[in-house]
Amino acid sequence: MIVKHDISQLWLHIPEEIPQKLDRILDAAPESKVFFRADDVAAPGKNMSRMLEVFRTNSMPLCMAVVPAWLHEMRWQELRTAAGNSNLWCWHQHGWRHQNHQTRGKKGEFGDERTSAVKKKDLARGREKLESIMGDAFEPFFTPPWNRFDADTGKALKQLGYTAVSRSAGELKKVPLPEGLADLFINVDLHTRNEPTPKEGWDALFNELEAALATGRCGLMLHHQRANDAAFAFLDLFMKKMAGHKHLQPVTFRDL
Numbered sequence: 001m002i003v004k005h006d007i008s009q010l011w012l013h014i015p016e017e018i019p020q021k022l023d024r025i026l027d028a029a030p031e032s033k034v035f036f037r038a039d040d041v042a043a044p045g046k047n048m049s050r051m052l053e054v055f056r057t058n059s060m061p062l063c064m065a066v067v068p069a070w071l072h073e074m075r076w077q078e079l080r081t082a083a084g085n086s087n088l089w090c091w092h093q094h095g096w097r098h099q100n101h102q103t104r105g106k107k108g109e110f111g112d113e114r115t116s117a118v119k120k121k122d123l124a125r126g127r128e129k130l131e132s133i134m135g136d137a138f139e140p141f142f143t144p145p146w147n148r149f150d151a152d153t154g155k156a157l158k159q160l161g162y163t164a165v166s167r168s169a170g171e172l173k174k175v176p177l178p179e180g181l182a183d184l185f186i187n188v189d190l191h192t193r194n195e196p197t198p199k200e201g202w203d204a205l206f207n208e209l210e211a212a213l214a215t216g217r218c219g220l221m222l223h224h225q226r227a228n229d230a231a232f233a234f235l236d237l238f239m240k241k242m243a244g245h246k247h248l249q250p251v252t253f254r255d256l
């Protein structure tokens with residue numbers, strides 16, 4: 001699997017003032033829809049179970065982006081047992097095998113260095129695999145690895161019947177989508193931040209959060225493999241604070 005396990009600087013420690021800062025930001029936010037999207041899902045494990053536990057105990061929905069090539073029947077049974085059959089979850093597709101095919105520029109599995117036909121084939125086989133293993137639990141949403149794809153991929157996704165994609169905020173301007181394919185972008189990155197110091201990491205995270213909430217729609221991206229005790233504690237804190245702020249409505253891709 002091509003997954004980094006580095007811990008971002010901010011998760012080395014939660015500063016004392018963070019809960020109050022979070023309160024201030026949530027208090028100041030307008031009515032907003034909030035969703036969580038977890039990437040690189042497929043393998044059960046300690047962090048996966050921990051993530052599910054935090055969401056379940058807070059009755060908070062989670063959109064899970066599953067890498068088709070990494071999933072098999074036994075893994076799915078384990079995930080399903082750990083998660084339970086619940087409306088809280090939105091299981092959907094995360095690329096095909098999470099492989100970078102770009103030799104220049106930013107990484108991408110569905111970038112401009114492969115033909116449309118090859119990319120479409122990967123999309124279709126990924127979806128077929130997930131549908132055959134997950135059955136009705138699979139939902140036709142697509143989160144691309146590295147949060148980006150090219151215009152051909154957008155067209156192929158539309159042709160293959162996907163209803164929405166989830167990339168980074170700002171991608172829509174770079175690669176517009178065909179009509180009818182919704183853009184459910186994330187605008188807050190929790191676990192793959194790369195600011196050089198904890199202070200800069202916290203400042204950047206809170207700036208992102210504030211800006212996202214100001215738009216009335218906040219999508220938080222999770223990478224459970226890169227979460228540690230502090231990261232899980234913050235997730236739990238965030239959800240408990242959210243529960244006290246009724247103007248913040250938890251949703252999944254289905255509600256957007």
Ligand SMILES: [Zn+2]
Pocket residue numbers: 039040094098144145146
């Ligand atoms: Zn990923």
